[in-house]
Amino acid sequence: MKRYGLWIALAVALAAVLALVGCKPAEPAVMSLMAFAGYAEAAWVKPFEEANKCTVKINYAGTVEEMFNKVKSAPNEYNIVSIDPGRIPMYKNAELLQPVDVKKLSNYMKMGAFFREHPYNKMLGGGATLHVPIVWGTQTITVNTAKVPKAKLDKYVNWDKKTISYDIFTAPEFKGQTAFFDESANVTGCSAIALGVENPFALTDSDFDKVAELLYKWKKNARTFTTGLDSEFSVLTSEDAFFVLGGNDAILNMKLEEAGVRQSFTQFVPDPGTLCWIDGWVITAPTKGKSLELAYKYIDMMIGDEVQKQLAGLIGYGIVNPAGGESFSQVVKDSCYWYLDIATFPNKLAIMVPEEDPAKRVELWNRVKAKP
Numbered sequence: 001m002k003r004y005g006l007w008i009a010l011a012v013a014l015a016a017v018l019a020l021v022g023c024k025p026a027e028p029a030v031m032s033l034m035a036f037a038g039y040a041e042a043a044w045v046k047p048f049e050e051a052n053k054c055t056v057k058i059n060y061a062g063t064v065e066e067m068f069n070k071v072k073s074a075p076n077e078y079n080i081v082s083i084d085p086g087r088i089p090m091y092k093n094a095e096l097l098q099p100v101d102v103k104k105l106s107n108y109m110k111m112g113a114f115f116r117e118h119p120y121n122k123m124l125g126g127g128a129t130l131h132v133p134i135v136w137g138t139q140t141i142t143v144n145t146a147k148v149p150k151a152k153l154d155k156y157v158n159w160d161k162k163t164i165s166y167d168i169f170t171a172p173e174f175k176g177q178t179a180f181f182d183e184s185a186n187v188t189g190c191s192a193i194a195l196g197v198e199n200p201f202a203l204t205d206s207d208f209d210k211v212a213e214l215l216y217k218w219k220k221n222a223r224t225f226t227t228g229l230d231s232e233f234s235v236l237t238s239e240d241a242f243f244v245l246g247g248n249d250a251i252l253n254m255k256l257e258e259a260g261v262r263q264s265f266t267q268f269v270p271d272p273g274t275l276c277w278i279d280g281w282v283i284t285a286p287t288k289g290k291s292l293e294l295a296y297k298y299i300d301m302m303i304g305d306e307v308q309k310q311l312a313g314l315i316g317y318g319i320v321n322p323a324g325g326e327s328f329s330q331v332v333k334d335s336c337y338w339y340l341d342i343a344t345f346p347n348k349l350a351i352m353v354p355e356e357d358p359a360k361r362v363e364l365w366n367r368v369k370a371k372p
Helices: 001-024 044-050 064-073 087-093 113-117 120-125 184-194 206-220 229-237 249-258 290-300 305-315 323-328 332-336 358-369
Strands: 029-035 054-060 080-083 132-138 139-142 163-165 178-181 223-226 243-246 265-271 272-284 348-351
Touching: 001 044, 029 064, 029 290, 044 054, 044 290, 044 305, 054 290, 054 332, 064 080, 064 087, 080 087, 080 290, 087 120, 087 272, 120 243, 132 223, 132 249, 139 178, 139 229, 139 249, 163 323, 178 184, 178 206, 184 206, 184 265, 184 348, 184 358, 206 223, 206 358, 223 229, 229 243, 249 265, 272 290, 290 305, 305 323
Parallel strands: 029 054, 029 080, 163 265, 178 223, 178 243, 272 348
Antiparallel strands: 080 272, 132 272, 139 243, 139 265
16 A cells, blocks of 8 residues: 555656646747848847747858858857858858748749849759848949049940949049959959950959959059948048949948938949849758748748838848838939849849859959059
């Protein structure tokens, strides 16, 4: 009887423990992301957490290299990562990605046809979709049209389309009035386009020689180089240069507007074309279960109408869902009309993909800079 009573007591105790465990609130599901600033704002993250009863763990990186190294060293800690197409092979070769089933994205068909049908995704993914775009941007030229007479620009500008020839960077009449970014991938890509190279990301030895020659001419004609948004703004507003080729056009114009001087400047698209970056999400290979479900929901939310509107208002760059266009500021609409709809871009857009030899491009640009 004592043994029987003991078993009953143990059973009761076990039942009590199980009951207590059952009463303990379940831990919320977690979805972890790695991104650059701007892609995990509280304006949409908080509502997402509330709607899905989950926690979004946000991790930021300052550079492409830092982001890749963190994900590679601990892929289980991140579910989605924001990258551009040029980084896809790097992640894919490290076996860090899984294909994206676009049928699970209810907003996918809301994206513009350019982003759904462009071959960059299938090409880099080996036939599978690995990357879902959310925003895009370009390298364009800001001109101080208050200081450069229209008569001098007419030879180089299509005023209706707001395009301008790369020839301004070698034009004798503009010597000491130009500037461009000190960044090897961008300057080699843009100069290759200026030369008419069909694929600016697959340069031949002959192409490299021609690019080096042209960049040296650009350098000899230039006043200075720029190193980002603040640098571009400073060069323009201090009138160190009247022409600046850079990659911050939308935000630059917002900054010029805030300073009360935007009316002195005009944004032009380089002729015959320019580079185009597309930032978007990839899903890491280890992601599964509830985290995978949340990853799809987060990506789907970011290409939906509401968040695309928020992105347009926040950063000013091009969005992928046309419904977001209504939230662009008048500044962006006036200065960079192409961001409202990529189909209106007036020249060739070369989607940035991996270069044939990044180190060789760095060496080329350093050599050009060092040459007297």
